[in-house]
Amino acid sequence: MSTDYSRSVRLGGMAAGVEETTLRERMEGALVHLTADGRMPAASETLDVLVADLRRWPVRLSLDPGRGPGRLDAPLIRRLAVRATEIDPDRPLRVGEAQSQAPLHLHVGTAPPPGSTVAGAPDGHGVRLRHAGHPFPRLNAPGTGLGAVLTAAMLAGEAFKVVAGLPEGKFQMTPVVDFCPVLPGERPGTVVTPLPALDQVLLGGGGAIGTGIALVLDLLEATGKLTVVDKEVFEKPNVTSYSIGTLADAAAGLSKVRLIDAHLRRIEVTPFHGTIQASIEAVDAGTLPWPRIVLGGLDSIEARHDLQRLHADLILDGGTGGPVGTTVALHEALPTGPCLRCFFKPNHTGKSPEQRLHELTGLPLSRIARGPEPLTERDLEGLIDQQRELVSQFLGRPVCGLINSAELKGRTDDTFRPSAAFVAQQAACLVVGAWIARSTGLLSGPPRRIEYDTRFGPRPDQMIDHRLPAAECVCQKDAALINLIREARRIHH
Ligand SMILES: [Zn+2]
Incomplete structure (x- = not known):
């Protein structure tokens, strides 16, 4: 049973504006390298989620256990290797130093080693993220499971921008992120109320x-x-x-x-x-x-x-x-x-049918407004490959006819999303x-x-x-x- 990457590759392809086969090749060529400070509270939970999130893409993945007091212990390394294998047995987590000269290097902890691209640490229920050259402040509280998941998800989000190759203007690299999902706007780590049952x-x-x-x-x-x-x-x-x-x-x-x-x-x-x-x-x-x-x-x-x-x-x-x-x-x-x-x-959903058609097909709203005019080859120009493939089925039909077409409605179900x-x-x-x-x-x-x-x-x-x-x-x-x-x-x- 081989791993089906269709959903995550589809999202990457749409975000990068390329067809899915291109995005898949891009991801298969990407190397993501991980390090972590094993002494940090919730480091193992963060790594556990991060390894799984990265394994849900067809990238190459390596993890260096490190050395000294922050070295990741053998049981944790084994657990992470199993986590990766449970998602894709054909793409194991490689344990050891990075093999490529300049991989995308993510670090879990507040003192990233030289060469790391971006580091993240849970601070209480929140997250702190720093790109290279931006030091961490002292953390306010030990990381919780909520902080761990958010940190892993946001580190994976930083990796996504690079491995999917998002085009200029379609993303932002923010060198410093501090965010608490319990009280957005407050500093992470300040909410320490006991969890309700x-x-x-x-x-x-x-x-x-x-x-x-x-x-x-x-x-x-x-x-x-x-x-x-x-x-x-x-x-x-x-x-x-x-x-x-x-x-x-x-x-x-x-x-x-x-x-x-x-x-x-x-x-x-x-x-x-x-x-x-x-x-x-x-x-x-x-x-x-x-x-x-x-x-x-x-x-x-x-x-x-x-x-x-x-x-x-x-x-x-x-x-x-x-x-x-x-x-x-x-x-x-x-x-x-x-x-x-x-x-x-x-x-x-607060969106007009025209807006939804625009989002699904990439056809400009000004074109959708000329509803009775049949779709021609010219309308396919400027669309990305998967949109072109979708719209080309409707050539010769008036664009207004697409709004409630069963074929397009089917595209909004879970198999396409x-x-x-x-x-x-x-x-x-x-x-x-x-x-x-x-x-x-x-x-x-x-x-x-x-x-x-x-x-x-x-x-x-x-x-x-x-x-x-x-x-x-x-x-x-x-x-x-x-x-x-x-x-x-x-x-x-
Ligand atoms: Zn109401």
Whole structure:
């Protein structure tokens, strides 16, 4: 059983603006070299996630255990080697010094050796990232599992810019990044409140973001009870885009909820293999607990609308998307509004059908505006190869006919969607960070929408806005009914 890199290579190809075969060759030629300071708190967790994230690309990967007091011990090296092999047995982690003169060299720790490109360290729940020549400050707190996942995901994000060869203007190398997903805008490592136990919490969606949330919760050593709802089975293409799961898991045909249940060793998981709608029916039948907090990792608008109908006290919805799949988002939704219907309006996610067609095909909006004119060869100029391949099927047809075509709608399903673990993990960190902030009373302000593009990194001063309910939304018009449903569920549970 060979590893399927289609999802991660697709995301890379779209971000780099090249066809997938070109991107794959580019990645296969790339060498990423790792070092770490084994004495740093959460170093092994960070490395564990980072090795897996990098192994989800067809790059060459090496790790130098180092020497002296920070040397990585043999059991850790063995564990990392196994982690890589579980994802791709044909591309083992090479242990030893870098073989090439100037590899892309990532370091986990605050004192990177000469030759490192970029170093990262978890500081409490947050991350500090430094490019060569920029020293680290003293860390505020020992790294947590949340800080470890965020650090690994952002180091992988720095590697992505190089190994995918993103074109000028389509990314930014920020030499210094300090970011805390619990309180964005605050210095990392300043939040040290004890973690709450999970209580009446439901995870909706066991895909790229849902497995990222599970990864973070496990490394945080979170305890308590969690209901996990997902209708699908873990398959081979998921191995290179999800945060947990191996080739063997894919071969076993495990459901995604069972996969997550097996991974969460300290949490009492109630797996529900079915749709969100079916889980609502189970809640009302009394066979599934009613959640007060919902962590969302869903990718469709319809499923998000269903999730809202659980009428929980708070939904923390994580998302990935944007023009090339590298944007991450958090939506905080309330039963009194703004709800997920306010955030995701039916049939248009705040985006017009024309905008979505533009993002999918690369056709300029000015061309899409000339709707009745049939598509010609000339329209293919300026498109990247995979867009050209897609649009060429529609030559001779008016461009307005594409907007609702079944062929293109099919392209928005999960089999086409680009996806990478390092992106989904950053969305997962926003969700878990918000859970910590909201459930411990660290943050009590109005619901937020947080969004940033991982190619440019988080910018706390310009990525957060507060949302009000939409006046015409059902959460406003049916407020009395929603209260009655919530009251009935409160009495039953
Ligand atoms: Zn609403």
